[in-house]
């Protein structure tokens with residue numbers, strides 16, 4: 001079995017509702033799809049880099065460049081088809097973890113389809129549905145945010161995550177808690193604070209939050225440790241954790257008590273599993289983060305989140321919460337008890353709709369050996 005062809009496409013999908021983080025407001029999402037072809041099968045992967053280098057230094061343009069000039073040629077030159085082999089070859093190149101993850105995930109999908117089993121089965125997942133929550137952006141006003149929270153609780157979501165930034169934090173959380181005293185609530189700052197905000201952040205302790213995610217910038221493990229020492233709310237790291245080594249270092253330094261695993265951020269499933277297993281050994285719970293993926297990337301996340309140490313609700317919501325017309329059919333839907341079923345068909349287990357992909361595509365290229 002050989003990879004016969006790899007397709008790369010640049011897509012844009014408008015959101016149902018804008019999404020604002022401490023980086024700014026976005027009305028839609030630009031991302032890449034990778035398709036890997038072999039013996040009549042097609043494996044799909046999504047590259048979660050955005051148009052601008054805000055969440056990470058990667059962009060859709062850097063990912064396109066790294067894939068087309070280095071990663072795809074490596075697959076053909078070394079005759080790679082196994083994702084683990086790709087992982088080892090791709091390690092030679094520094095960084096560009098989202099670009100690597102997109103191609104590695106496409107190879108995982110291909111392997112599982114070849115074996116005729118779902119990715120969850122292939123990975124050794126232990127649950128057939130995953131506890132999820134909704135991640136809500138910054139809004140123009142507190143009443144507007146309260147309305148949105150009410151709406152998603154009404155749809156059956158059992159955990160709410162709110163984006164915060166300086167000026168949209170304590171006062172907002174206070175109002176949310178006043179109206180919803182008992183909901184499972186957590187907040188995410190995407191690195192918008194610094195150590196000089198320590199006293200203000202400590203005020204979050206009174207709101208019974210599940211966790212405070214990434215208060216400081218990515219490369220600040222030490223400052224996170226200094227904050228965690230003085231806060232009872234568990235800190236969760238997202239952007240800071242890019243490998244098993246950074247996870248180990250963060251835990252050794254006591255920089256956090258929870259880890260958010262995003263397969264794109266850590267460079268693929270091989271590394272994501274290492275982080276998962278490391279945390280499991282250390283008794284640290286993980287959950288699956290999201291990058292507002294299309295149904296293709298979200299299906300991958302559902303399979304990953306079926307592994308045993310994903311113990312907290314993941315940022316995985318129904319298709320209609322993100323996009324009017326998701327790229328897959330049927331769409332992903334919220335089931336009972338705030339959970340989403342893990343797809344059971346071969347590979348990602350969902351059906352990408354080529355006509356919708358085509359309509360959303362702005363640029364495409366086919367690569368052959």
Ligand code: OSB
Pocket residue numbers: 055134135188190238289290291292293315316317
């Ligand atoms: O920090 O978790 C984050 C979206 C884009 C960039 C960063 C983040 C997010 C989310 C979205 O919170 C979660 C989702 O996909 O539902």
Ligand code: MG
Pocket residue numbers: 188190213214238239260289
């Ligand atoms: Mg985050």
